[in-house]
Amino acid sequence: MANPPRLRREFFDRSVHAVAPDLIGVTFLFGGVGGTIVEVEAYHHTDPAAHSYGGQTARNAVMFGPPGYAYVYRSYGIHWCVNFVCERAGSASAVLIRALAPTRGLAAMRRRRGVREERLLCSGPGRLTEALGIAAAHNGLPLDRAPFALYAREYAPKIAVGVRIGISKATEQPWRYGLARSPFLSKPFKT
DNA sequence: TATGAGATCAACT
DNA sequence: GTTGATCTCATAC
Numbered sequence: 001m002a003n004p005p006r007l008r009r010e011f012f013d014r015s016v017h018a019v020a021p022d023l024i025g026v027t028f029l030f031g032g033v034g035g036t037i038v039e040v041e042a043y044h045h046t047d048p049a050a051h052s053y054g055g056q057t058a059r060n061a062v063m064f065g066p067p068g069y070a071y072v073y074r075s076y077g078i079h080w081c082v083n084f085v086c087e088r089a090g091s092a093s094a095v096l097i098r099a100l101a102p103t104r105g106l107a108a109m110r111r112r113r114g115v116r117e118e119r120l121l122c123s124g125p126g127r128l129t130e131a132l133g134i135a136a137a138h139n140g141l142p143l144d145r146a147p148f149a150l151y152a153r154e155y156a157p158k159i160a161v162g163v164r165i166g167i168s169k170a171t172e173q174p175w176r177y178g179l180a181r182s183p184f185l186s187k188p189f190k191t
Numbered sequence: 192t193a194t195g196a197g198a199t200c201a202a203c204t
Numbered sequence: 205g206t207t208g209a210t211c212t213c214a215t216a217c
Contacts (some may be wrong), residue, residue: 041209049209051202059201076210077199096209126210166209170213186210 007076033105051090079126
């Protein structure tokens with residue numbers, strides 16, 4: 001069965017609030033391993049919760065570059081989290097990938113994660129980077145070239161919207177998007 | 192089901 | 205010195 005078309009780099013050349021819901025249902029592979037995006041969050045440089053809010057630093061420099069690149073950072077000193085940079089160079093906006101429904105490379109994901117349950121492989125930003133093998137070395141890589149591969153969705157999914165998770169600033173902004181009722185969400189959406 | 196501690200690092204006060 | 209865009213395990217109800 002043929003893969004659907006890859007996402008073009010221009011896909012990311014739009015408002016982060018337009019790109020984020022459009023990523024739900026997209027297939028995200030890294031080194032041939034991954035699945036369907038079911039949960040994301042949008043961050044913009046005018047947003048106090050964003051890493052880019054206080055200006056450019058060594059850590060967040062990729063966010064200030066052109067769209068269509070991966071921003072990878074260390075979270076809580078333990079985990080890696082991956083973002084897709086959006087809009088245009090300097091806008092410093094990105095979409096945090098929070099959860100996947102695993103479809104490809106299940107054995108590799110189970111080996112890296114050390115768990116068997118499919119639900120626990122990619123249901124959280126730290127979990128999915130561990131499952132896919134994403135780390136600091138991949139910060140700043142383009143999303144339209146290997147080892148990244150993004151494939152357009154083939155249907156319009158039912159999008160759930162809610163407040164973001166794990167932040168303490170701008171907590172009221174409804175910038176978390178997900179596939180409604182997916183069992184692979186890091187947390188369910190209020191209905 | 193719910194709450195708490197520990198792991199461990201870069202940015203910031 | 206404190207705080208996170210987190211996760212896991214332990215303990216308590």
